[in-house]
Amino acid sequence: MTTEPGVSGRRSAADFSTARLEAFSDGVFAIAITLLVLDLRVPEPDALHGESLAHALAGQWPAYFAYLVSFLVIGIIWINHHALCGLARRVDRRTLFANLFLLLAVSVIPFPTRLLATYLTGRDSDAHTAAAVYAATMVVMGIAFSLLLLSFTRDARALRTPVAPADLRAALGRFGVGGVCYLATLALAYVSPVAMLATHAVLAVYYCFDQLAPLRRSPSKGGSRPTPPA
């Protein structure tokens, strides 16, 4: 897992294989996405006061909605992270820290999710606060992902296949569109917290489609992709 089969060149002493970066990141993504379930609260039997369980569960719809959106968001980030890591064959310390910053943003997501689930149907001003914290977390996460993207593509020699500057600009542009939308949801949080959450579901679907494709399409002029060892 620490050796990289098929890499014939010298490996700088300060570099790391992407394999363990991925293993650690996968762990954090998997835990963050699974911890979300702890915030689907089971109503206390004593707190029902004669209300039916079905009714009490239905009243928790903000928790299910926030759960679904956050699950989708983390899942999509994971898929895009996966695609990003596929670009490079080794990473330096700077990339490790950019990655750590992204993991910070991802692993904190259960907190704003819980906050929104609790306050979405509460007092207006509190719902706005909770929604703004949620949207701000997503903005930070978007920034972290962009930094990681830049960090991965900065050192051309570390890439599996060279990325043309135009392709990098195209990918950054696509992410930029998403980033502007993320910022817009921060304003939307003060108008309609529910619309803010729904917009994040839509944005996740936007990122479903392969926005990193330009980076991988780069070296399409004739099989320059290094063939794996036979």
Place this chain on the structure above:
Amino acid sequence: MTTEPGVSGRRSAADFSTARLEAFSDGVFAIAITLLVLDLRVPEPDALHGESLAHALAGQWPAYFAYLVSFLVIGIIWINHHALCGLARRVDRRTLFANLFLLLAVSVIPFPTRLLATYLTGRDSDAHTAAAVYAATMVVMGIAFSLLLLSFTRDARALRTPVAPADLRAALGRFGVGGVCYLATLALAYVSPVAMLATHAVLAVYYCFDQLAPLRRSPSKGGSRPTPPA
């Protein structure tokens, strides 16, 4: 972990190795199955009111029962997921999303488990609600697994060994039998929540036996299995 040794053909830029899909999925399975233990509650000493701890623990039998069944269910899904991933050597984005849907169904299981543990011995109507939520989760999980199975076998070229249509139908049929039973437990939830839970234990044992075997038996006419690199 991102390179696939032994794959000699070109790899489509949009494809992913199954290795990281498995690593992420294993993480989610492992966390979901382990988080179940958080719902085995230790009785508060102050809440015993002179009752012995042994008696209080015995009164929690629905929690142990639900824990065991859910543990078994997640464990068996993991084993079958493992077998499914073994069919393909690479996956596309569509399969990643089908997989994410399955992971959603799996990682939510601690919630209905907790719900059932809390309400199984409560008011009849609430026990029925809790049992129906549990059974419905399993139905969704069954649908997600079938979608993933179809997604994995849809692209014949991505399979390690070709699957004959008859074999695919046989495997789907076997899963269909289980799926109908899953639906039946949804009705059973309104009759006897305990019987519903017991049926899921039996169904898990049914899926223990290798229901995906037809898919792997397919190319048995003479060692067409690609030999690993020597």
Place this chain on the structure above:
Amino acid sequence: MTTEPGVSGRRSAADFSTARLEAFSDGVFAIAITLLVLDLRVPEPDALHGESLAHALAGQWPAYFAYLVSFLVIGIIWINHHALCGLARRVDRRTLFANLFLLLAVSVIPFPTRLLATYLTGRDSDAHTAAAVYAATMVVMGIAFSLLLLSFTRDARALRTPVAPADLRAALGRFGVGGVCYLATLALAYVSPVAMLATHAVLAVYYCFDQLAPLRRSPSKGGSRPTPPA
């Protein structure tokens, strides 16, 4: 991760690589061992009633003691599980289920740990109950490990190197000694819960020493260990 480099023979369609078994098991071990920390409770500021925090923390010594012993136990099981998996190059479904049984016993450990931490200094009869549940969990875990050991060594052809029957008996004997001690702690639980816990710490140290060594020493007559692919 699903292909096994260096395995030149045919692979039975129903077999699994040990790699993913290990990945999933590592996940469960890692989560179970880390979830233990959730039961180190921070005293509520309101519940101190003028008592100093230092004093309140000192009063929680059973929680620290139980935490340390359970951490050690899970860590040692992991190391021995690691050694066990190293014996085989592929596993069948039966071994997967034996492994699932072991994972059940391991992932439930946070529950008796929490129970013991709560009741160790409580009413005598409740402390005995909590200690007995803890010891019983360890007995089940010991049985599960022995079943897995048998399951791994049953199919001689799946082993990396053949194990002589005498060596298998030697290893089982060593585990048997530990198993008898585990049973003895079940009785000890009704005499002194603290001594029961201390004995498990000692037993963990016993298993630290390589009790599976006979199995690996087996084929020492001249480098029959298959060399990895060059």
Place this chain on the structure above:
Amino acid sequence: MTTEPGVSGRRSAADFSTARLEAFSDGVFAIAITLLVLDLRVPEPDALHGESLAHALAGQWPAYFAYLVSFLVIGIIWINHHALCGLARRVDRRTLFANLFLLLAVSVIPFPTRLLATYLTGRDSDAHTAAAVYAATMVVMGIAFSLLLLSFTRDARALRTPVAPADLRAALGRFGVGGVCYLATLALAYVSPVAMLATHAVLAVYYCFDQLAPLRRSPSKGGSRPTPPA
């Protein structure tokens, strides 16, 4: 994952590959770092007493501060652990136990973090106690990391590349500087808990810079690094 491709020499029967050591450690690091989020508490709506949510959240700044520092600390330990594991190609049982000791120190971090978040702005004497527990955990963690470093470098034959004694001394010296600072924060805990926490943030940044570099720079006299299999 258990075989080490490219290692041509004999492997002692009692040795383990670093791969699974890393997989298990990555799991524990990833879980410990992600569990921290569970201690970012959402204020109960009933407990606001007319106060705005924004105000209540702002009052929780010690929790965010402690979260950030602990996240950074665990992230940096992971990166350095990664670098450490890269030195060796196999480990013995003693190293496994040194590693288990480090994992104990890492996985317990959420407890002092929660303690500090709860008491940082409380009574002075309790804040000092909480800060001292936090600092002591870091001292133990530093000791554990140094033991692991010694354990990894003790057996020269297990290293990928030989480490010159002077280089080992240099690396130990750098870690020693950090260790003395860790001890100093233990005293600082009784002066200013906030300054203690800030110092740990600074120390984490110190360890960001590659303090293990001397160990890897060792064999720089002419490409003695074993080339991976081609």
